[in-house]
Amino acid sequence: MSEHGHHPLPVSPVEQRVAALEALLTERGLVPEGFIEEITRRYESEIGPLNGAKVVARAWADPGYKERLLADGTVAIAELGFGGPEGDHMVVVENTPAVHNVIVCTLCSCYPWPVLGLPPSWYKDPPYRARMVREPRALLAEMGCPLPGDVEIRVWDSSAEVRYLVLPQRPPDTGGMTEAELAGLVTRDSMIGVARL
Amino acid sequence: MDGIHDLGGMQGFGAVAHSPAEPAFAGRWEAVARALMMLVSGAVDASGGEFRHSIERMDPGHYLTSSYYEHWLTGAATLAVEHGLVTRAELEARAGGRFPLSGPVLAPRVADAGPGVGEPRFGTGDRVRVRDWHPPGHTRCPGYVRGKAGTVVRVDGIHSVPDIEAHGTARRHEPTYSVSFDAADLWHDGQHGVTVHVDLWDSYLEPA
Numbered sequence: 001m002s003e004h005g006h007h008p009l010p011v012s013p014v015e016q017r018v019a020a021l022e023a024l025l026t027e028r029g030l031v032p033e034g035f036i037e038e039i040t041r042r043y044e045s046e047i048g049p050l051n052g053a054k055v056v057a058r059a060w061a062d063p064g065y066k067e068r069l070l071a072d073g074t075v076a077i078a079e080l081g082f083g084g085p086e087g088d089h090m091v092v093v094e095n096t097p098a099v100h101n102v103i104v105c106t107l108c109s110c111y112p113w114p115v116l117g118l119p120p121s122w123y124k125d126p127p128y129r130a131r132m133v134r135e136p137r138a139l140l141a142e143m144g145c146p147l148p149g150d151v152e153i154r155v156w157d158s159s160a161e162v163r164y165l166v167l168p169q170r171p172p173d174t175g176g177m178t179e180a181e182l183a184g185l186v187t188r189d190s191m192i193g194v195a196r197l
Numbered sequence: 198m199d200g201i202h203d204l205g206g207m208q209g210f211g212a213v214a215h216s217p218a219e220p221a222f223a224g225r226w227e228a229v230a231r232a233l234m235m236l237v238s239g240a241v242d243a244s245g246g247e248f249r250h251s252i253e254r255m256d257p258g259h260y261l262t263s264s265y266y267e268h269w270l271t272g273a274a275t276l277a278v279e280h281g282l283v284t285r286a287e288l289e290a291r292a293g294g295r296f297p298l299s300g301p302v303l304a305p306r307v308a309d310a311g312p313g314v315g316e317p318r319f320g321t322g323d324r325v326r327v328r329d330w331h332p333p334g335h336t337r338c339p340g341y342v343r344g345k346a347g348t349v350v351r352v353d354g355i356h357s358v359p360d361i362e363a364h365g366t367a368r369r370h371e372p373t374y375s376v377s378f379d380a381a382d383l384w385h386d387g388q389h390g391v392t393v394h395v396d397l398w399d400s401y402l403e404p405a
Contacts, residue, residue, distance in 0.1 A: 001224050002403075004333035005343045013271065013292075013294065014226065014263070014267050015224075015226045016292045016293055016294070017270060017274070017292045017296050018226045018230050018233070018270055018293070019226075019229075019292075020288050020289075020291030020296065021233055021273065021274050021277065021288060021291075022229055022233060023291055024239070024277075024282075024288065024291060025233060025236060025277070025282070025283070025289055028282065028283075030236055030237075030282070031232075031233075031398040032217070035232055035236065036228060036229055036232040037233060038277055039232040039235070040214060040221075040225075040228040040232075040248070042223065043221045043222070043228070043231070044220070044221045044222070048221075049207075065358065089353065089354065091351070091375075096337070100319045106203070106204050106205030106206075106339050106341070107202055107203060107204075107205075107249075107337060107339055108252070109204065109265060117334075118221050118362065120216060120218075120219055121214070121219060121223075121264070121265065122213050122215050122216065124265040125213070125214065126204050126207070126210050126261060127210035127211055127212060127213045127214070129204040129205065130206065130207040130208070130210050131210065131213070133205045133206055133341065133380075133383075134206045134208070134380075134383075134384055135334050135388070135391045136380075136391055136393075137388065137391060139213065140385070142212065142213070143213060143215055144215075149389075149390070150390070151390070152390045152391070153390060153391045153392070154377075154391075154392050154394065155380075155391070155392070155393045155394065156375075156394045157205065157339065157394065157395045157396070158396065159337050159338075159339055159395050159397065160337060160353070160356065160373040160396030160397065160398065161353065161354070161356045161373060161396070162353055162373070162375070162396055168233055170340060186294045187217075188217075188218070189217065189317070190390065194215075195350050
């Protein structure tokens with residue numbers, strides 16, 4: 001081990017700024033005890049793409065549920081116990097052999113937290129936000145999701161209160177699988193629409 | 198405002214740094230930044246519009262070279278200073294250096310929100326055109342659809358207009374619509390089979 005390794009990593013400028021604001025707000029009594037830990041726990045363990053995968057699997061397994069999900073996403077998702085901030089007005093868009101849907105937020109990083117968790121870095125970064133509305137076919141291919149030229153692409157820019165979830169196509173040869181097994185096939189990217197299953 | 202956050206359609210950014218999975222927070226400071234924004238927003242009773250606008254007002258160079266949670270930190274600190282919870286001098290003294298904040302609000306405070314819209318003016322299938330305007334304050338009307346014509350594909354609920362709520366305590370409520378634009382109409386590049394749907398408040402639109 002090098003001598004360098006005995007020293008802690010230097011605190012970055014942004015960490016120093018976070019610590020400064022945290023300290024000042026704490027002194028003013030504005031940071032309740034345990035609040036930061038609670039936020040961390042909530043976003044690390046309560047929400048995430050496993051919730052969305054359960055919704056998708058249920059829609060694949062139960063045609064009645066799928067119908068309700070496409071008619072009123074918010075209510076149907078609540079049937080499985082999911083909802084809350086950034087999930088109050090859900091619209092589910094269905095992929096078919098002829099239509100591929102993909103979601104983006106060009107103005108910030110709106111994302112359906114209750115079903116997908118917090119957005120990944122690349123979803124929040126400028127390249128994705130700039131390019132997905134301008135050249136989605138090229139960008140999807142670049143991200144490993146090439147689509148035949150005759151597949152219509154529908155991009156959904158989450159610019160108001162609605163948050164979107166893509167219902168991917170059920171993969172072939174999955175007829176005998178249980179709902180839990182189906183959920184295991186569903187990826188975060190397929191529910192954003194940057195991958196097909 | 199025509200800010201750096203309005204990224205739809207901008208060119209030159211290169212590849213998306215895709216990763217199949219990542220932790221919710223890359224480090225404790227990200228979770229703290231998130232929590233502090235929530236606490237500041239609550240303490241100053243900031244609307245969603247005011248919260249977003251505090252980030253949109255960041256210096257463009259800083260915005261493009263900082264991460265999502267540095268945006269949240271900058272917005273939280275800006276709101277905290279603007280509402281008198283802390284001072285910039287205190288922040289810089291504690292941080293031991295520069296503490297960049299967002300730029301000033303360019304729009305006047307809204308005293309009179311004007312009448313709301315209770316019934317949708319447009320229905321599914323209607324052709325609409327987005328107002329070609331450049332409001333100095335917060336808006337959720339992306340620049341790349343201004344002046345463009347599209348088709349209403351969905352009528353959503355009645356929601357507080359962000360352009361109003363970001364600039365004071367006045368509120369106006371209007372329907373929002375999902376409007377479908379042919380990508381070839383947006384970019385004039387001859388692409389086929391691509392539609393871009395943007396969710397827009399009633400007052401952003403006029404009949405086409």
